[in-house]
Amino acid sequence: MECENYNLTRDMERENLNLNPLQRGGILPEAAREALYDFGDGYSVCDYCAGRLDEINKPSINNFLGDLAKFIDSDLVRTVHGAREGKFTVINKICNPGDSVVIDSNAHYTTYIACERAGVEIIEVPSTDDNEKKITMDNYKKTLEKSIDELGEIKLALLTHVDGDYGNLTDAKKFGKICKDLGVVSLLNCAYSMGRLPIKANEWELDFVVGSGHKSMAASGPIGVLGMKSEWEEIILNRSPKYPKKEVEMLGCTSRGAPIATLMASLPYVIERVNNWDSEVQKSRKFVKELEKIDGIRQIGENPTKHDLVRFNTPILHEIGLKHQRKGFYLYEELKSRKITGIKRGQTEWFKCSTYGMTDKQRTYIVDSFKEIVEKLS
Amino acid sequence: MECENYNLTRDMERENLNLNPLQRGGILPEAAREALYDFGDGYSVCDYCAGRLDEINKPSINNFLGDLAKFIDSDLVRTVHGAREGKFTVINKICNPGDSVVIDSNAHYTTYIACERAGVEIIEVPSTDDNEKKITMDNYKKTLEKSIDELGEIKLALLTHVDGDYGNLTDAKKFGKICKDLGVVSLLNCAYSMGRLPIKANEWELDFVVGSGHKSMAASGPIGVLGMKSEWEEIILNRSPKYPKKEVEMLGCTSRGAPIATLMASLPYVIERVNNWDSEVQKSRKFVKELEKIDGIRQIGENPTKHDLVRFNTPILHEIGLKHQRKGFYLYEELKSRKITGIKRGQTEWFKCSTYGMTDKQRTYIVDSFKEIVEKLS
Numbered sequence: 001m002e003c004e005n006y007n008l009t010r011d012m013e014r015e016n017l018n019l020n021p022l023q024r025g026g027i028l029p030e031a032a033r034e035a036l037y038d039f040g041d042g043y044s045v046c047d048y049c050a051g052r053l054d055e056i057n058k059p060s061i062n063n064f065l066g067d068l069a070k071f072i073d074s075d076l077v078r079t080v081h082g083a084r085e086g087k088f089t090v091i092n093k094i095c096n097p098g099d100s101v102v103i104d105s106n107a108h109y110t111t112y113i114a115c116e117r118a119g120v121e122i123i124e125v126p127s128t129d130d131n132e133k134k135i136t137m138d139n140y141k142k143t144l145e146k147s148i149d150e151l152g153e154i155k156l157a158l159l160t161h162v163d164g165d166y167g168n169l170t171d172a173k174k175f176g177k178i179c180k181d182l183g184v185v186s187l188l189n190c191a192y193s194m195g196r197l198p199i200k201a202n203e204w205e206l207d208f209v210v211g212s213g214h215k216s217m218a219a220s221g222p223i224g225v226l227g228m229k230s231e232w233e234e235i236i237l238n239r240s241p242k243y244p245k246k247e248v249e250m251l252g253c254t255s256r257g258a259p260i261a262t263l264m265a266s267l268p269y270v271i272e273r274v275n276n277w278d279s280e281v282q283k284s285r286k287f288v289k290e291l292e293k294i295d296g297i298r299q300i301g302e303n304p305t306k307h308d309l310v311r312f313n314t315p316i317l318h319e320i321g322l323k324h325q326r327k328g329f330y331l332y333e334e335l336k337s338r339k340i341t342g343i344k345r346g347q348t349e350w351f352k353c354s355t356y357g358m359t360d361k362q363r364t365y366i367v368d369s370f371k372e373i374v375e376k377l378s
Numbered sequence: 379m380e381c382e383n384y385n386l387t388r389d390m391e392r393e394n395l396n397l398n399p400l401q402r403g404g405i406l407p408e409a410a411r412e413a414l415y416d417f418g419d420g421y422s423v424c425d426y427c428a429g430r431l432d433e434i435n436k437p438s439i440n441n442f443l444g445d446l447a448k449f450i451d452s453d454l455v456r457t458v459h460g461a462r463e464g465k466f467t468v469i470n471k472i473c474n475p476g477d478s479v480v481i482d483s484n485a486h487y488t489t490y491i492a493c494e495r496a497g498v499e500i501i502e503v504p505s506t507d508d509n510e511k512k513i514t515m516d517n518y519k520k521t522l523e524k525s526i527d528e529l530g531e532i533k534l535a536l537l538t539h540v541d542g543d544y545g546n547l548t549d550a551k552k553f554g555k556i557c558k559d560l561g562v563v564s565l566l567n568c569a570y571s572m573g574r575l576p577i578k579a580n581e582w583e584l585d586f587v588v589g590s591g592h593k594s595m596a597a598s599g600p601i602g603v604l605g606m607k608s609e610w611e612e613i614i615l616n617r618s619p620k621y622p623k624k625e626v627e628m629l630g631c632t633s634r635g636a637p638i639a640t641l642m643a644s645l646p647y648v649i650e651r652v653n654n655w656d657s658e659v660q661k662s663r664k665f666v667k668e669l670e671k672i673d674g675i676r677q678i679g680e681n682p683t684k685h686d687l688v689r690f691n692t693p694i695l696h697e698i699g700l701k702h703q704r705k706g707f708y709l710y711e712e713l714k715s716r717k718i719t720g721i722k723r724g725q726t727e728w729f730k731c732s733t734y735g736m737t738d739k740q741r742t743y744i745v746d747s748f749k750e751i752v753e754k755l756s
Contacts, residue, residue: 001649004444006437006439007437012422023420023421023424028418036415036636040636041391041406042591043400047388047719059385071379081459109620112620116620117629220635221633221634221636222637242487258637259599262418267381
């Protein structure tokens, strides 16, 4: 049989400034590119495996997992296929079908889907009814207490550390305390935070944290991180009666190849960049301020922002599209002609973006491009 | 914090002849290495996503999945994280905890673990009580009929197409017919066959097939293939009520990055090599014959073999180790000094190996090396 042409070339990151928040934290540093070269083949990390992925010492997955646990202040960690797979593993193991879990209403769609897959009901903590759309810990506590009153027990509470719609940073430490005080198991989704900003699972008294290698830890996808308190080890990492080396919830091994090699190679780089998080936030705020100088562009979500993912309402860009011969596509095309990508084709009423990791010069160029487009066309 | 040194270099495939059957089918061809370079970054396949991984057309994941379905004669396919994850998805969705499933006793450990994770009981079809350890379809039918008689219903029957212990090839077509006649849903584990030899899911009347990209389809791990009859689409690929684009069992998207890019790039190469399967089997048989010329080396499993994974009982190698100053380690070390790897350190009583994809010259070199070692040391 003949195969179609799959268009298997990509120069998005090489040739453009990519504003897609989904992709900015997953760009590989040089060391990870080298690891990708060495560990590209299938089952490449299994050369010296004696039956346990987490105990392989060439490459030193065992040492790496120890460092990773330390990095996020967690008792122990496993790699999973992504944050969503980590969430499903916890929900599916802790809850029974029909149980209810509490989640914040800014949760990523995969939190909802993981709940649906596990057959559990969802109770939502509302966000604030304003342009900031914050998940306050007052609201979380109220919803959780009310749910416990009504249902007798809530087995699991999930919070999104930084959401993917507004880039709002929630108060993980308060969340941990609320859950602990109420006797509810806690899970923090750090897909947009672990690898960008400091995570302190134990200091925040969290039972579980999940992170995403491809979203925020400079790794090839798909790979995620599941950190937990040691008291959960026997439950979440229970061994098979028939194959006592194998962890059932991990289906034996999870990350068997390139993703874990790149995550390992990137860890020193990621540790370093997390140390510089405050400076990234300052740069993000400056970027917002500059863009907001354009009449008709206004940030929504927590203000001032505490993250690189920022969302804007952009009525001026929408108005231009109403009169432009290319309709709403003009924006994508104007940006593309300036080698700026990552805002969806046809979208003009609002957008979210990130300039994470870009140089000052690149950020200025992007702001100037928006200014230029608006000046030219409005 | 300081990271340990993770020993993140690998020259196993570049510098050695690797006999590890787990790894021989996952070596990337040039086109896949190029794809790896372009799609190494996290979430790299998501540049032009409109919400459905399987519908992305740059790169053409949609066309690819169509070709892949055609390649394995299946109504439709999804990529999953590996054969094990594919098996779990099917078992977990088709069965309820406490249900019983029938599997062959040569099944990979992950079949057992996937059953354990889904909370289902296992009924085993025994292998033949001889050196061949075959799973006959007579035995399968008997066990399945008996199980239905005793329990009233069996929801799922699993068969390992080629097992990882003996490299025995089972009769998938008969299995499909037996299951269909008895009204039992069938799942064929093709981790060691899809990508090496032809798979005909519909011709064999199978409900589900799973394959492994990193094991047998020349892809970076972790990635697998789940093929199914279209009648299962609504159940296995059911959409979220809240996010109607998203498939719940897939947790929205599965293979978000390098593994799917390499699987796509490798497909034309894999199709080509599957066409040459008969010649690979002939070469494997010749390799067995040559090795068996050494007194005290005898193939076990189906004979003549129908696969590249072959297992040998090797009493002569064990005897040498009893007297050797390096004990059982001598074999690994002798082979390593000849740039031959993939047989576990310290193991001498038996080994399994594969020369899949090697040249005639390389195979001859390996046989000669074994002969030389035995002659020198026995």
